[in-house]
Amino acid sequence: MFSLEGLTSIIHEWLNGHLPATLALLAEFVIVGVAAIGLFAILGLGLVWMERKVAAVMQIRLGPNRLGPKGIFQTSADTVKLIMKEALTPSNADKFLFNLAPFIVIIVAMLILVPIAFAKNFQIWDLNIGVLYVTAVSSLSVIGILMAGWSSGNKYSLLGAMRSCAQIVSYELSAGLSIISIIVLTGSLKISDIVASQENGWWIFKGHIPAMISFVIFIIAATAETNRAPFDLAEAESELTAGFHTEYGGMKFALFFLSEYINIFIVCAICATLFLGGWMPLHIGSWAAFNHIMDYIPSSIWFFGKTIFLIFVIMWFRWTFPRLRVDQLLNLEWKYLLPISMFNLLLMTLIAIMGWHF
Amino acid sequence: MLEEIAITEEGDLIINVGPQHPATHGVLHLVLTLNGEIIKKVEPHLGYIHRSIEKMCESLSYRQFIYVTSRMDYLSAHINNHACALIVEKGLNVEVPQRAQYIRVIMDELTRIASHELWWSAMAMDLGAFTPYFLAFREREKINVIMEETCGARLTMNYMVPGGVMTDLHPDFQKNVKAFIVDFKKTLHEYNELVTGNVIFQSRMKGIGYISKEDVISYGCTGPVARASGLRSDIRKIAPYDIYDKVEFDEIIETGGDCFARYQVRIKEMSQSIRIIEQLIDNIPEGDIQAKTKAVLKLPKGEFYQRVETARGELGVYIVSEGAAQPYRIKFRSPGFSNLSALDHMVRGYKIGDFIAAMGTLDLVIPDIDR
Numbered sequence: 236m237f238s239l240e241g242l243t244s245i246i247h248e249w250l251n252g253h254l255p256a257t258l259a260l261l262a263e264f265v266i267v268g269v270a271a272i273g274l275f276a277i278l279g280l281g282l283v284w285m286e287r288k289v290a291a292v293m294q295i296r297l298g299p300n301r302l303g304p305k306g307i308f309q310t311s312a313d314t315v316k317l318i319m320k321e322a323l324t325p326s327n328a329d330k331f332l333f334n335l336a337p338f339i340v341i342i343v344a345m346l347i348l349v350p351i352a353f354a355k356n357f358q359i360w361d362l363n364i365g366v367l368y369v370t371a372v373s374s375l376s377v378i379g380i381l382m383a384g385w386s387s388g389n390k391y392s393l394l395g396a397m398r399s400c401a402q403i404v405s406y407e408l409s410a411g412l413s414i415i416s417i418i419v420l421t422g423s424l425k426i427s428d429i430v431a432s433q434e435n436g437w438w439i440f441k442g443h444i445p446a447m448i449s450f451v452i453f454i455i456a457a458t459a460e461t462n463r464a465p466f467d468l469a470e471a472e473s474e475l476t477a478g479f480h481t482e483y484g485g486m487k488f489a490l491f492f493l494s495e496y497i498n499i500f501i502v503c504a505i506c507a508t509l510f511l512g513g514w515m516p517l518h519i520g521s522w523a524a525f526n527h528i529m530d531y532i533p534s535s536i537w538f539f540g541k542t543i544f545l546i547f548v549i550m551w552f553r554w555t556f557p558r559l560r561v562d563q564l565l566n567l568e569w570k571y572l573l574p575i576s577m578f579n580l581l582l583m584t585l586i587a588i589m590g591w592h593f
Numbered sequence: 594m595l596e597e598i599a600i601t602e603e604g605d606l607i608i609n610v611g612p613q614h615p616a617t618h619g620v621l622h623l624v625l626t627l628n629g630e631i632i633k634k635v636e637p638h639l640g641y642i643h644r645s646i647e648k649m650c651e652s653l654s655y656r657q658f659i660y661v662t663s664r665m666d667y668l669s670a671h672i673n674n675h676a677c678a679l680i681v682e683k684g685l686n687v688e689v690p691q692r693a694q695y696i697r698v699i700m701d702e703l704t705r706i707a708s709h710e711l712w713w714s715a716m717a718m719d720l721g722a723f724t725p726y727f728l729a730f731r732e733r734e735k736i737n738v739i740m741e742e743t744c745g746a747r748l749t750m751n752y753m754v755p756g757g758v759m760t761d762l763h764p765d766f767q768k769n770v771k772a773f774i775v776d777f778k779k780t781l782h783e784y785n786e787l788v789t790g791n792v793i794f795q796s797r798m799k800g801i802g803y804i805s806k807e808d809v810i811s812y813g814c815t816g817p818v819a820r821a822s823g824l825r826s827d828i829r830k831i832a833p834y835d836i837y838d839k840v841e842f843d844e845i846i847e848t849g850g851d852c853f854a855r856y857q858v859r860i861k862e863m864s865q866s867i868r869i870i871e872q873l874i875d876n877i878p879e880g881d882i883q884a885k886t887k888a889v890l891k892l893p894k895g896e897f898y899q900r901v902e903t904a905r906g907e908l909g910v911y912i913v914s915e916g917a918a919q920p921y922r923i924k925f926r927s928p929g930f931s932n933l934s935a936l937d938h939m940v941r942g943y944k945i946g947d948f949i950a951a952m953g954t955l956d957l958v959i960p961d962i963d964r
Binding site for chain 1: 606608614615616630717720721722723724726727728731787788791793794796797944945946947949
């Protein structure tokens with residue numbers, strides 16, 4: 236019900252009816268690309284606005300409230316400002332790498348979008364290794380960040396990039412392990428299978444305590460991987476001014492900024508897919524009537540609702556906690572999160588083998 | 594040129610923190626020698642906001658020079674003025690009316706609270722928490738309004754004059770201050786809940802930036818920095834001025850010597866300031882607000898020294914007078930300068946994040962260091 240499958244199949248059939256097969260495929264590529272970029276823009280603007288509003292609520296102030304209702308056009312105006320700005324390249328920067336870095340970061344962010352299911356039967360490509368693809372591609376963004384930090388010719392940038400690398404590489408482990416603990420239950424890496432397996436309840440409820448532990452670990456690791464406070468050491472305003480993107484301005488900076496928010500969206504979307512059922516409505520076992528009522532809410536609303544809730548949680552962290560120190564950050568990962576998630580994975584495997592989950 | 598000396602022969606990285614840097618809260622320039630994340634040396638370079646206030650004071654009369662001193666430690670403007678007023682009164686042997694003394698002490702303590710609040714917010718921001726900044730500014734705003742009503746200024750107040758205070762209190766003063774006290778007692782609890790009890794915050798502060806009592810003495814640190822290392826240094830207790838000897842309050846002493854001890858001292862000092870204000874606010878005696886002084890003040894020939902406890906530590910004013918209407922030489926001993934000198938000792942061997950935390954707990958006001 237309310238799936239977007241109809242829409243996509245109508246477009247597909249219309250294109251195939253009017254164009255040769257090859258051209259129709261190309262046209263579909265273009266449509267998907269434009270839609271992805273459009274989604275990027277909307278998400279970027281929307282999430283920046285949301286962050287400012289969340290921050291304002293936390294900090295007893297109003298936030299943007301001048302441009303449009305509740306200031307929703309403020310971020311658009313800021314984007315226009317950033318586009319108008321001169322794209323400076325510092326004189327002692329490595330010009331090629333300096334200009335390449337923001338594109339690598341943004342392309343990586345765009346690539347991860349591929350297997351995410353936004354609604355029932357509405358995803359760009361339902362890879363059979365969907366989750367593995369996401370973890371593999373997301374680690375590429377380190378290259379962009381390191382490139383940006385190194386090529387800037389700024390010591391603050393270099394320090395920020397180094398910190399960022401250490402952080403992302405280490406937190407990927409526990410993020411990966413908590414993803415695996417759900418894969419153990421689903422038996423498939425395909426996003427559509429993972430979502431389908433949660434038809435009679437979300438994994439966070441069905442997987443007992445280990446699922447909750449891996450949910451918490453995933454949220455922490457996701458916050459760290461996206462370089463958000465309290466793990467924003469790569470930027471660490473009071474220490475490194477702006478970390479790896481200190482030297483960037485104008486649209487090049489905007490690309491970093493945009494990719495940060497897209498990455499938040501993606502990790503929250505993955506988290507929602509794995510633990511909270513993706514676009515799957517809230518179903519409870521055999522309560523047929525309840526499940527039926529829940530089905531009336533469109534699947535895209537379920538997906539975006541869950542994702543935005545998780546994004547809110549991550550923003551909440553940012554505006555509440557102080558920043559960790561670099562060694563504390565790595566201690567947290569290697570001494571606490573990694574052993575816990577390994578043990579958790581064992582426990583989850585036991586549950587899956589014995590069939591104790593619901 | 595800079596590239597050549599950026600990395601030393603031992604392979605250490607040299608970075609400039611400041612003069613424009615978010616954590617220095619002003620135009621302070623610190624040259625850090627780093628080995629990876631570890632700090633090997635911190636070298637402060639001063640003078641970016643030097644306005645030669647001491648020299649300016651030498652060409653101003655004893656009534657005028659007070660106004661310049663509000664611009665030194667602008668967060669303790671009242672207390673700076675107080676020190677200058679006291680030294681002129683000392684030189685002229687003027688008896689300040691009781692009412693003026695009460696008002697001065699209340700104003701000092703309000704300033705101290707406002708200053709500590711700003712420090713608390715900036716400190717939390719240095720550690721990466723943004724929200725405390727707004728919480729503290731909400732309370733500080735109330736003090737600013739009280740100040741504005743009575744003194745006409747919100748930041749660089751010029752309210753204390755030789756012989757007393759400039760004008761009488763605003764009629765609403767007592768009411769507003771009492772309302773503020775009631776609010777503040779609630780919000781102080783909120784501060785502790787949000788920041789003091791936070792695990793991340795405590796792990797960033799405990800055991801960081803240690804300085805021993807002996808080192809505190811040898812570096813000449815005063816104020817909360819010294820008291821956090823167990824040194825009794827509160828001028829309000831050691832050499833009471835005005836009516837500080839009549840009010841009851843505790844000198845906060847911590848023995849930790851680390852960032853967390855310095856943090857605790859300031860947080861507890863805010864409660865003590867409230868205690869002082871509570872004792873005085875209902876008992877302000879009626880009477881004159883200024884002693885009768887001559888139109889042109891001339892300090893007798895000689896040397897004069899007066900020290901007061903600002904929010905940052907001991908502020909000393911030293912005047913050499915030749916008997917003229919202007920001081921022959923004036924020297925301010927500012928707390929920030931001496932406290933900054935201990936920074937290098939505090940943070941050697943710690944990490945960049947610790948350096949920021951330690952600098953935050955020193956509560957530096959750059960115009961106070963440079964003058």
